[in-house]
Amino acid sequence: MELNDLIFKIIFVIAVFAVSLLVAMYSTYAERKVAAFFQDRLGPNRAGPFGMLQPLADGIKMFMKEEIIPTNADKVLFVLGPSLAMMTACMTGVVIPWGSSLIIDGKEYVMQITDVNIGILYVFGVVSVGVYGIMIGGWASNNKFSLLGALRASSQMISYELAMGMSIVALVMMTGTLSVREIVESQPGGHWNVFVQPLGFLLFLICAFAETNRTPFDLPECETELVGGYHTEYSSMKLGFYLFAEYINMFISSAIIVCLFFGGYNFPFISELGLSHNMAAILGTVIFFAKVFFFIFFFMWIRWTIPRFRYDQLMRVGWKVLIPLAVVNIVLTAIYLMWKHDLWNTTLHVSQLNP
Amino acid sequence: MVILSVPADYFPIAIMFVVAIGFVLTTIFATHLLGPKRKSDVKLDTFECGIEPQGNSRIPFSIKYLLVAILFVLFDVEVIFMYPWAVNFLKLGLFGFLEMIVFICLFMLGFFYIIKKGALKWE
Numbered sequence: 001m002e003l004n005d006l007i008f009k010i011i012f013v014i015a016v017f018a019v020s021l022l023v024a025m026y027s028t029y030a031e032r033k034v035a036a037f038f039q040d041r042l043g044p045n046r047a048g049p050f051g052m053l054q055p056l057a058d059g060i061k062m063f064m065k066e067e068i069i070p071t072n073a074d075k076v077l078f079v080l081g082p083s084l085a086m087m088t089a090c091m092t093g094v095v096i097p098w099g100s101s102l103i104i105d106g107k108e109y110v111m112q113i114t115d116v117n118i119g120i121l122y123v124f125g126v127v128s129v130g131v132y133g134i135m136i137g138g139w140a141s142n143n144k145f146s147l148l149g150a151l152r153a154s155s156q157m158i159s160y161e162l163a164m165g166m167s168i169v170a171l172v173m174m175t176g177t178l179s180v181r182e183i184v185e186s187q188p189g190g191h192w193n194v195f196v197q198p199l200g201f202l203l204f205l206i207c208a209f210a211e212t213n214r215t216p217f218d219l220p221e222c223e224t225e226l227v228g229g230y231h232t233e234y235s236s237m238k239l240g241f242y243l244f245a246e247y248i249n250m251f252i253s254s255a256i257i258v259c260l261f262f263g264g265y266n267f268p269f270i271s272e273l274g275l276s277h278n279m280a281a282i283l284g285t286v287i288f289f290a291k292v293f294f295f296i297f298f299f300m301w302i303r304w305t306i307p308r309f310r311y312d313q314l315m316r317v318g319w320k321v322l323i324p325l326a327v328v329n330i331v332l333t334a335i336y337l338m339w340k341h342d343l344w345n346t347t348l349h350v351s352q353l354n355p
Numbered sequence: 356m357v358i359l360s361v362p363a364d365y366f367p368i369a370i371m372f373v374v375a376i377g378f379v380l381t382t383i384f385a386t387h388l389l390g391p392k393r394k395s396d397v398k399l400d401t402f403e404c405g406i407e408p409q410g411n412s413r414i415p416f417s418i419k420y421l422l423v424a425i426l427f428v429l430f431d432v433e434v435i436f437m438y439p440w441a442v443n444f445l446k447l448g449l450f451g452f453l454e455m456i457v458f459i460c461l462f463m464l465g466f467f468y469i470i471k472k473g474a475l476k477w478e
Binding site for chain 2: 067069116139
């Protein structure tokens with residue numbers, strides 16, 4: 001790696017990090033505005049024009065609050081929990097292709113931090129570590145509500161991770177790659193995967209709601225029975241980390257959904273506009289963010305529309321509905337691909353396989 | 356097309372890790388220094404709806420959670436086996452298709468077994 005590339009990477013990493021935080025900050029504002037809209041209220045409107053400075057005020061408040069670590073809590077784990085949740089939330093953004101590429105001085109800069117060939121598995125891996133953040137925090141609090149919240153969270157997240165993993169298998173069969181960028185590039189123009197994998201998309205969307213602990217799957221922090229769930233004992237920025245991590249996860253999940261099923265930075269008629277390479281790339285990124293913001297709005301829309309599941313219902317949906325549906329989806333996709341590529345008469349030659 | 360990942364691909368992930376850890380540590384220290392410190396025994400007590408905490412918080416919990424965790428590990432390993440197959444699906448042709456039908460049948464057999472045994476009943 002050249003020095004030039006390295007500097008670009010570092011700048012890009014910081015930019016992605018900053019954008020994730022900014023989007024998460026303004027998601028909290030958007031959530032309150034959207035909630036207000038659904039409930040015929042005004043929402044935050046005091047800090048700055050239209051309450052635009054509200055997230056900033058909230059951030060400052062979080063910083064200035066007293067830090068409370070209960071005497072009965074395990075001090076180290078109590079701090080480690082939210083830190084881990086926040087870190088894993090930030091780490092997932094690494095493999096997302098934010099745009100195609102920019103050509104500056106004849107050199108191509110890819111608008112993605114890194115394109116590892118197991119991109120999707122990397123995302124699943126990091127998301128799984130996120131469960132530890134909640135589990136450690138809930139256990140360390142030494143509070144009954146926190147423990148129950150943490151138990152629910154970990155049980156729910158691992159259950160839905162199975163269905164999530166299986167909903168992607170069918171998609172991987174069609175594209176033949178695990179790299180997020182290659183999956184995006186296999187959907188040029190308007191040929192989005194959602195049209196060929198509608199069931200897979202539906203399963204993935206439901207699991208994304210469960211993984212981010214959003215309504216109707218927000219039992220871990222279900223305030224009507226568990227006070228604050230796993231973050232009952234938390235205050236100041238450690239509470240902020242948990243809330244922030246949730247919003248960053250929502251942003252990243254939306255970005256992953258857009259990449260896998262809605263063509264990422266691709267949009268119809270891109271080649272017919274006659275734009276230069278760089279202009280098309282920038283427009284692609286704008287379109288990408290527009291799609292992501294739509295899904296963030298969709299997350300909020302569902303939150304203020306649908307009531308929460310009961311725990312046995314949640315587990316029943318996860319195990320007895322989503323997993324069999326995902327298996328059906330895999331088998332149907334397999335049959336469709338066999339038919340489409342006419343593979344019924346093929347015999348295997350070892351030489352055809354990747355080394 | 357064979358694309359082999361090189362360690363340099365993973366280097367930016369390390370940069371992101373450092374940025375994330377730096378942010379988290381700075382924020383934790385900043386809030387530790389900035390916030391007021393007016394502690395009292397009652398404030399630092401475990402929250403339990405205003406009454407005095409009763410007994411140990413690390414209570415025994417339903418065995419179902421353990422069962423779910425074990426089943427997760429079991430099925431997750433099986434799902435991981437599907438990924439290499441899925442990536443090479445078009446190259447494997449009929450052979451891969453039949454093999455995976457057998458695998459999925461066994462997978463579903465195990466799945467229906469645990470459901471019939473009532474491992475996922477939450478009453």
